[in-house]
Amino acid sequence: SQTIHQWPATLVQPVGSPLSLECTVEGTSNPNLYWYRQAAGRGLQLLFYSVGIGQISSEVPQNLSASRPQDRQFILSSKKLLLSDSGFYLCAWSRDIQYFGAGTRLSVL
Amino acid sequence: AQKITQTQPGMFVQEKEAVTLDCTYDTSDQSYGLFWYKQPSSGEMIFLIYQGSYDEQNATEGRYSLNFQKARKSANLVISASQLGDSAMYFCAMREAFHGNQFYFGTGTSLTVIP
Secondary structure, X not given: XXXXXXXXXEEEEOOOOOEEEEEEEEOOOOXXXXXXXXXXXXXXXXXXXXXXXXXXXXXXOOOOEEEEEEOOEEEEEEOOOOHHHOEEEEEEEEOOOXXXXXXXXXEEO | OOOEEOOXXXXXXXXXXXXXXXXXXXXXXXXXXXXXXXXXXXXXXXEEEEEEXXXXXXXXXXXXXXXXXXXXXXXXXXXOOOOHHHOEEEEEEEEEOOOOOOEEEOOOEEEEEEO
């Protein structure tokens, strides 16, 4: 069966510090991969998605970037975090149905 | 235009009663999929049920059923025999088969089950 791992679960970072969130999928090959952000009490905002290694589509201009160095690995990064980057970040994979990781709560102080 | 519209920000239901969460969608594709997800306070998004645009029967998964009305472009989620553990945010989503790999999500409905 397929599983998706996302870490860390919680992260507190100072403004201006770098960020790296990692997501890996097991049990499938060549999945579509996604990064979403969710503000408190709000819906999901698609940040990036990838249909293959090195192929990244950005949906929202922002302070973040994504990379897919391996087929089942998706990384969300920032060189310098802003206060507005705080939120709940969800990684997901899909073929027909989209499945989500447990999420990372990021607080930028 | 919004691809997915959920007009109920919050809903309350008595335990053991049924509840319907509304979802309407907008697409010009003939082939698409509709999904419902549950997000408890822990934050994880849990897949509940899927309906394909060509499926003639309404999808059912245990206590969850999807009331699919194609002509009205609605895909309401029905939860029967509500339980306290059903209290959560519920999101409706759509994937268009011929417009890339994106999933479009609604703004969600917060369901509270009252004992």
